[in-house]
Amino acid sequence: MKNKEIKILLASPRGFCAGVERAIEIVKKSIDKYGAPIYVRHEIVHNKHVVDSLKKIGAIFVEELHEIKDKSRPVIFSAHGVPKKVPAEAENFKMEYIDATCPLVSKVHRETENLNKNGAQVLLIGHKNHPEVIGTMGQIPRGKIDLIENIDDVNNYENKSQKKLAYVTQTTLSVDDTKEIISALKKKFPEIKEPKKEDICYATTNRQAAVKKIAKECDMFFIIGSKNSSNSVRLVEVARNSGCANSRLIHSGSTIPLGEIKKCETIGISSGASAPEILVNNFINNLKKQFTVAIEEVKIVKENITFKIPGKLN
Ligand code: SF4
Numbered sequence: 001m002k003n004k005e006i007k008i009l010l011a012s013p014r015g016f017c018a019g020v021e022r023a024i025e026i027v028k029k030s031i032d033k034y035g036a037p038i039y040v041r042h043e044i045v046h047n048k049h050v051v052d053s054l055k056k057i058g059a060i061f062v063e064e065l066h067e068i069k070d071k072s073r074p075v076i077f078s079a080h081g082v083p084k085k086v087p088a089e090a091e092n093f094k095m096e097y098i099d100a101t102c103p104l105v106s107k108v109h110r111e112t113e114n115l116n117k118n119g120a121q122v123l124l125i126g127h128k129n130h131p132e133v134i135g136t137m138g139q140i141p142r143g144k145i146d147l148i149e150n151i152d153d154v155n156n157y158e159n160k161s162q163k164k165l166a167y168v169t170q171t172t173l174s175v176d177d178t179k180e181i182i183s184a185l186k187k188k189f190p191e192i193k194e195p196k197k198e199d200i201c202y203a204t205t206n207r208q209a210a211v212k213k214i215a216k217e218c219d220m221f222f223i224i225g226s227k228n229s230s231n232s233v234r235l236v237e238v239a240r241n242s243g244c245a246n247s248r249l250i251h252s253g254s255t256i257p258l259g260e261i262k263k264c265e266t267i268g269i270s271s272g273a274s275a276p277e278i279l280v281n282n283f284i285n286n287l288k289k290q291f292t293v294a295i296e297e298v299k300i301v302k303e304n305i306t307f308k309i310p311g312k313l314n
Contacts, residue, residue, distance in 0.1 A: 004262055006291045008284065009218060011210035011270035012299035017203030019102030020045045020274050022307040023079035024054070026100040029313040030076060031058050039068050039075040041086065042131055044100060045274035046229035048252040071095050080131040081105040083138020103307050104201045105132055108168050109139045111195055115168070116140040120193060121161040123148050125181050126170030130230055133170055150177075154184040166193035171201040172231040172273070174238060175208050202305060203273045204231050208238045210300045211270050216243030218268035220261060224250050224279045225272030232272025244268060250283060258290055 023044050030038045036058020043051050043061060051061060059076075062068055065086070068075060074096040077086060081101040090097040101109075115122050122145040126133040137145050148154060148167070159165055167185060169178055178200060185192055215221055221239035225232025232249060239247035247268075250256070261267060271280050287293055 004291050006261065006264060006287065006293050007266040008287070008293055008295045009214040009266060009268045010280075010295055010297040011207070011214055011268060012297050013203070013206045013210060013301065013303050014270040015224075015273070015275055015277050015280065017201070017273040018303075018305040018307045019079050019104060019201070019203070022309055023100040023102065024050060026098060026309055026313060027054050027059055027076055028057070029309060030074060030098055033313060034074050037070075037073060039073055040078065041065060041075055041082065042078040042080065043228075044076065044078050046226045046232075047272075047274040047276070048226055049276055049279060050274065065089050065093060065095065068093075068095070074098060076100050078131065079105070081109060081135030082131075083135055085138060098310060098313070101135070102171070102201075104171055104199075105135070108136055108171065108199050111168050111199070112136055112139045112145065115166045115193070116144050119163055120166040121146070121159060121163040123157070123165060123167040123185065123192075124169070125149075125167060125173065125178060125185075127173075127230060130170065132172070132230070136168065136170070148181060148185070151181060151184050154181060154188060157188075159189070164191065164193065165189050168195055169199040170230070171199055172204045172234060173200055174234045175200055175205055176238070176241070202303070204234070206301055206303060207231065207235060207270060207273065210298065211235050211238050211268065212242040213300055214268050214298050215239045215247070218244045218266050219246065219264035220244065220257075221247035221268040221270075222250050222283065223247070223270050223272060224283055225275040227251050229272045229274050232275065235270055235272060239268065239270075250279075256283070256286055261287065261291070 037060045071093050076098045079102045125148045221244040223235040
């Protein structure tokens with residue numbers, strides 16, 4: 001079996017984005033500053049490997065603040081952002097909190113607030129129940145913002161408010177699907193106000209473009225990332241829609257389909273913005289045990305974005 005040669009096209013950029021790096025750093029620095037344990041509301045980023053490694057150094061993950069037993073300990077809000085009621089609740093509990101919301105998600109929060117202040121009815125393009133969507137919808141009062149998940153929602157939407165419409169989007173959507181939804185919205189509501197700069201973030205856009213570039217050349221495509229990671233799941237869809245029908249998510253519970261890989265000449269690999277590179281290396285090392293592999297990294301752009309961590313942790 002080892003003699004079988006497989007070519008690996010490794011998409012770049014892949015893996016950690018600046019918002020994820022910052023959120024993980026915030027947890028580590030908080031533990032350095034305050035000691036363990038530190039509470040984290042929701043998975044800091046959607047990756048089991050990351051969450052497990054932070055648990056080992058003293059992070060305790062909860063879904064809601066009322067679950068926190070020792071409220072004298074600080075709590076960190078995850079990179080996905082939180083509705084306004086969450087910091088208010090922390091203040092009620094007299095808890096110290098540190099906000100690890102990605103600055104690019106915070107930008108969408110501020111846009112949403114400003115649109116509401118200026119009297120618009122806001123439409124949020126995104127996926128129901130994703131924590132980022134819950135966070136963005138929770139920036140303004142209920143009824144002032146409506147969720148649009150797909151073209152059907154656009155077709156069925158009635159502007160009952162009679163106010164001007166404006167839209168914002170989740171940061172980790174499919175670039176192509178979102179374009180279609182936006183063009184349907186503009187067709188139905190030509191006056192709709194759009195964000196000055198698009199809300200899908202640079203990391204989502206670059207990772208999707210890198211996968212798109214090589215998908216056609218691959219017999220199978222593997223995206224390393226968790227099942228609840230929106231941008232990882234989108235990458236699988238992008239690979240499928242861009243010419244590699246046999247595209248899979250490789251998460252913590254996956255087994256590697258060696259039998260299928262054996263029939264391939266070329267496979268593609270990428271990873272979601274919350275997946276550490278070690279998981280990509282582990283995957284490739286597992287393939288190396290079975291096959292002779294030739295790796296070619298296909299880089300479409302160099303990323304050099306970094307975000308500062310909150311001053312109080314320095
Ligand atoms: S995927 Fe984009 S919005 Fe989400 S944490 Fe990374 S940079 Fe921020």
